[in-house]
Amino acid sequence: MTDFAATKARFHLPRGLIYLDGNSLGPLPLAAMARAERVMRDEWGDMLIRAWNQAFWMEQPRRIGDRIARLIGAPPGTVVAGDTLSIKVYQSLAAGLSLRPERKIVLSDSGNFPTDLYMADGLLRSLDRGLTLKVVAPEKVEESISDDVAVMMLTHVDYRSGRAHDMARLTERAHAAGVIALWDLAHSAGAMPVELAEVGADFAVGCTYKYLNGGPGAPAFIYARPDHISTTWPALSGWLGHEAPFAFDPAYRPSPGIDRLRVGTPPVVQMAILEAALDVWDEVDIKDVRARSIALSQRFIREVEARCPIWTLASPRDPEARGSQVSFAFEHGYATMQALISRGLIGDFRAPDIMRFGFTPLYIDEADVIAAADIIEGVIAEKLWERTEFQKRATVT
Amino acid sequence: MTDFAATKARFHLPRGLIYLDGNSLGPLPLAAMARAERVMRDEWGDMLIRAWNQAFWMEQPRRIGDRIARLIGAPPGTVVAGDTLSIKVYQSLAAGLSLRPERKIVLSDSGNFPTDLYMADGLLRSLDRGLTLKVVAPEKVEESISDDVAVMMLTHVDYRSGRAHDMARLTERAHAAGVIALWDLAHSAGAMPVELAEVGADFAVGCTYKYLNGGPGAPAFIYARPDHISTTWPALSGWLGHEAPFAFDPAYRPSPGIDRLRVGTPPVVQMAILEAALDVWDEVDIKDVRARSIALSQRFIREVEARCPIWTLASPRDPEARGSQVSFAFEHGYATMQALISRGLIGDFRAPDIMRFGFTPLYIDEADVIAAADIIEGVIAEKLWERTEFQKRATVT
Numbered sequence: 001m002t003d004f005a006a007t008k009a010r011f012h013l014p015r016g017l018i019y020l021d022g023n024s025l026g027p028l029p030l031a032a033m034a035r036a037e038r039v040m041r042d043e044w045g046d047m048l049i050r051a052w053n054q055a056f057w058m059e060q061p062r063r064i065g066d067r068i069a070r071l072i073g074a075p076p077g078t079v080v081a082g083d084t085l086s087i088k089v090y091q092s093l094a095a096g097l098s099l100r101p102e103r104k105i106v107l108s109d110s111g112n113f114p115t116d117l118y119m120a121d122g123l124l125r126s127l128d129r130g131l132t133l134k135v136v137a138p139e140k141v142e143e144s145i146s147d148d149v150a151v152m153m154l155t156h157v158d159y160r161s162g163r164a165h166d167m168a169r170l171t172e173r174a175h176a177a178g179v180i181a182l183w184d185l186a187h188s189a190g191a192m193p194v195e196l197a198e199v200g201a202d203f204a205v206g207c208t209y210k211y212l213n214g215g216p217g218a219p220a221f222i223y224a225r226p227d228h229i230s231t232t233w234p235a236l237s238g239w240l241g242h243e244a245p246f247a248f249d250p251a252y253r254p255s256p257g258i259d260r261l262r263v264g265t266p267p268v269v270q271m272a273i274l275e276a277a278l279d280v281w282d283e284v285d286i287k288d289v290r291a292r293s294i295a296l297s298q299r300f301i302r303e304v305e306a307r308c309p310i311w312t313l314a315s316p317r318d319p320e321a322r323g324s325q326v327s328f329a330f331e332h333g334y335a336t337m338q339a340l341i342s343r344g345l346i347g348d349f350r351a352p353d354i355m356r357f358g359f360t361p362l363y364i365d366e367a368d369v370i371a372a373a374d375i376i377e378g379v380i381a382e383k384l385w386e387r388t389e390f391q392k393r394a395t396v397t
Numbered sequence: 398m399t400d401f402a403a404t405k406a407r408f409h410l411p412r413g414l415i416y417l418d419g420n421s422l423g424p425l426p427l428a429a430m431a432r433a434e435r436v437m438r439d440e441w442g443d444m445l446i447r448a449w450n451q452a453f454w455m456e457q458p459r460r461i462g463d464r465i466a467r468l469i470g471a472p473p474g475t476v477v478a479g480d481t482l483s484i485k486v487y488q489s490l491a492a493g494l495s496l497r498p499e500r501k502i503v504l505s506d507s508g509n510f511p512t513d514l515y516m517a518d519g520l521l522r523s524l525d526r527g528l529t530l531k532v533v534a535p536e537k538v539e540e541s542i543s544d545d546v547a548v549m550m551l552t553h554v555d556y557r558s559g560r561a562h563d564m565a566r567l568t569e570r571a572h573a574a575g576v577i578a579l580w581d582l583a584h585s586a587g588a589m590p591v592e593l594a595e596v597g598a599d600f601a602v603g604c605t606y607k608y609l610n611g612g613p614g615a616p617a618f619i620y621a622r623p624d625h626i627s628t629t630w631p632a633l634s635g636w637l638g639h640e641a642p643f644a645f646d647p648a649y650r651p652s653p654g655i656d657r658l659r660v661g662t663p664p665v666v667q668m669a670i671l672e673a674a675l676d677v678w679d680e681v682d683i684k685d686v687r688a689r690s691i692a693l694s695q696r697f698i699r700e701v702e703a704r705c706p707i708w709t710l711a712s713p714r715d716p717e718a719r720g721s722q723v724s725f726a727f728e729h730g731y732a733t734m735q736a737l738i739s740r741g742l743i744g745d746f747r748a749p750d751i752m753r754f755g756f757t758p759l760y761i762d763e764a765d766v767i768a769a770a771d772i773i774e775g776v777i778a779e780k781l782w783e784r785t786e787f788q789k790r791a792t793v794t
Contacts, residue, residue, distance in 0.1 A: 012438070012442040012443075014442070014443050014445070017445075019445060021445065021446045024446050025441075025445060025446045027441075027442070027445060028437060028438070028441050028442040032437065033434065033437055033438060036433055036434075036437060036666070037430065037433075037434070040425060040429065040430055040433060040612070040670075041409070041425070041430060043613075044422075044424075044425050044612055044613055045409040045411070045424070045425040046409075046411050048411070048414075048416060048418065048422060048424060048743060049418045049421050049422045049743060049745060050738070050743070051613070052613075057613060083480065083481070083484070083661070084480070084635070084660060084661025084662055085661055085662070086633070086635035086636065086637075086660045086661035086662075087480065087484060087633070087635075087660060087661060090633060094523060110647065113636075114636050114639070114645050114646065114647060114649075115635050115636035115661065117647060117649075118634045118635060118636055118638075118639065118649040119633070119634060119635060121634060121648075121649050122630075122631060122632050122633055122634030122649070123632075125630065125632075126491060126523070126524065126632045127523065127524065127525075128524075128526070129525070135647070207662070209662070215437070215441055215665070215666060216440075216441055216448070216449075216454060216662070216664075216665035216666065217662050217663045217664035217665040217666070217667070217668070218664070219664075220661070233519075233522065234519060235519050235520075235522075235523045236483070236484070236487060236516065236519055237515045237516060237518060237519030238481070238483035238484075238512050238515060238516060239483065239510075239511050239512035239515055240483075241515075242511070242515065246748075247748065248511050248747060248748060249511060250507065250511060250514060250532070251518075252511075252514075252515040252518050252519070263481060263483045263484060264480070264481025264482055264483035264484060264512065264617070265481055265482070265483075265604070265606070265613070265614050266614045267613075267614035267615070267616075267664045267667045268612070268613035268614040269433070269612060269613065269614070269666055269667055269670060270614070270664045270666055270667055271614070273437075273666060341447070346445060346446060346447070348446060350645060351643075351644065351645060
């Protein structure tokens with residue numbers, strides 16, 4: 001059984017704050033400070049260029065990939081870290097399309113995170129060969145799978161509502177129609193068990209700054225099913241995806257392994273911080289995380305609905321159909337969230353009216369949930385959203 | 398006049414080491430440690446998600462872009478930091494091609510860094526519309542410019558020889574033939590004056606971990622000429638290039654400014670480290686850097702040629718035709734470089750026989766040059782390259 005008091009002790013959690021926004025940016029793991037200092041002073045500072053060999057910087061993205069693989073049901077050698085999620089979406093969609101050159105449709109849903117849709121749009125425009133991005137409602141995905149679809153590109157857990165797609169079922173349906181299944185795990189990696197190999201997903205991507213606590217702008221990751229690794233030609237054929245980057249070969253020859261989905265020079269400091277964040281997971285069973293996340297979020301829903309009937313649950317009530325966040329809709333959501341933050345409860349807001357609360361058992365416990373409900377009750381009772389100070393919009397919501 | 402003793406004091410330079418490899422990875426600026434600590438503890442740690450607004454993380458890539466702009470002769474609002482150089486090559490080449498849809502050739506040279514050629518190859522394969530990457534010898538570029546060329550894509554300073562292209566002349570010739578000029582400044586930004594606006598370059602890209610000392614895997618940058626910014630549709634249309642990223646609009650609408658060449662979430666910690674590294678440049682005149690770099694490298698050539706006639710200069714003898722590095726060719730170059738490193742002189746090696754030495758006046762002075770020549774003389778006199786311990790190949794050269 002995972003010791004969640006021990007995991008909680010491994011994070012920097014500011015006093016007087018209840019942080020229910022780990023689904024947006026995970027908190028600082030204490031070990032990350034020392035790790036960053038070490039990579040900067042002892043490696044960059046003292047070893048200088050030699051650190052690429054001596055400190056194993058070059059292997060870091062693959063080593064990190066293997067550690068993430070364990071959390072998403074992928075075998076070693078199928079995941080590599082790097083770039084941003086947007087770039088990884090582009091790479092994996094390009095790879096998927098290259099496997100179905102005769103098909104003309106990319107199927108996605110309106111619950112997908114905008115950047116996934118934007119990157120797909122940019123890729124399809126560039127390719128300029130009559131491809132269409134078909135965006136349907138999440139509940140219409142299954143019936144929209146057909147044999148003219150090249151790639152089904154979905155985010156597993158909806159960033160607004162927390163609604164989780166049935167990955168196994170949709171992947172099976174896609175495959176039955178010869179469709180490539182590409183999953184974005186931004187809101188599921190580290191939040192709930194994912195079984196990429198078991199469901200047979202073709203490609204997957206994700207970010208590491210949410211539930212994996214890798215820090216702001218931490219590198220993303222990409223998974224390719226073993227049989228696709230050596231059969232897809234990388235659209236973003238950067239030198240670190242080359243079979244022998246330091247041969248400085250004028251012609252690109254892709255690495256035979258997952259390294260071919262690397263692109264440029266890795267962000268070594270952010271990689272080191274991410275690696276320190278992944279250390280926390282060594283003593284964690286993701287099934288325990290899931291069980292506790294469900295317990296915490298069910299409790300939260302019960303408390304909030306009992307105390308604040310003017311809020312409407314905007315997430316599935318069935319925890320099995322949900323990721324690790326709970327959303328409530330409220331007309332005055334933006335100002336209410338600002339008021340909650342001013343009282344020490346951090347969640348976030350997504351237009352037009354969604355307040356999100358993330359449940360991250362590594363550092364959130366039942367006492368936090370009760371304290372959060374107390375703060376919410378107070379803000380609602382005092383109608384704090386009516387105050388103009390809470391209505392002023394910030395750049396980043 | 399720039400005070401180079403003062404700039405040298407701002408770097409962590411290990412004792413007993415002469416570092417002539419700043420053209421590959423610049424050393425640690427002392428202020429970067431504290432900056433990284435601050436962004437991690439005070440911003441990520443204490444502000445958590447609020448730091449995007451409160452610590453101005455969202456503006457960081459553009460703020461850094463403006464500081465780099467000053468060093469490469471670009472006006473404010475035309476440069477933005479992010480991703481890797483490989484990604485930025487892809488973006489800028491795609492943008493250039495979109496401006497010349499009827500032309501079928503991308504012109505480059507064999508002195509270009511491999512990843513530039515690889516990324517171009519990957520883009521042209523993906524586009525699959527009969528585009529060709531024509532790679533000529535560096536001295537044949539000018540005569541190869543013709544009105545069927547869409548984009549001329551060159552690295553300003555050759556990574557092996559240090560040979561500098563005449564950017565003004567080639568850009569002018571390109572424009573006379575209606576060709577888009579794209580320059581990679583990896584080996585010139587921070588090494589020598591570059592006047593992007595003056596020469597009228599259409600696009601430019603560069604990395605910041607060499608002469609700008611931004612650290613291993615520091616973010617790259619991209620420049621677009623003001624008239625191209627709002628007229629090219631980004632191929633990599635990520636959410637941070639959107640006009641209003643936090644509107645979560647289902648449709649992509651590019652930002653009217655240089656922000657449209659942003660893609661995903663920026664690596665905040667590496668950005669902060671880069672920003673600390675750029676502080677050093679506040680009191681530096683790039684013309685002074687260039688004059689001193691020439692003085693140091695001319696002295697180095699003189700010393701080495703006098704002491705080691707078995708080495709052959711592999712860089713242009715005329716300093717005006719060279720960047721800020723000096724290369725020598727030597728049959729036993731690999732083992733010789735290992736021997737030099739074992740004696741405390743760090744340069745690097747590029748296959749098949751090139752030894753590179755970078756001159757970076759911010760922290761290298763005349764005494765370093767003399768000490769380097771002394772070490773070289775000793776290694777040559779003792780024929781240390783014959784020792785098997787120096788012949789063993791490492792992953793990264």
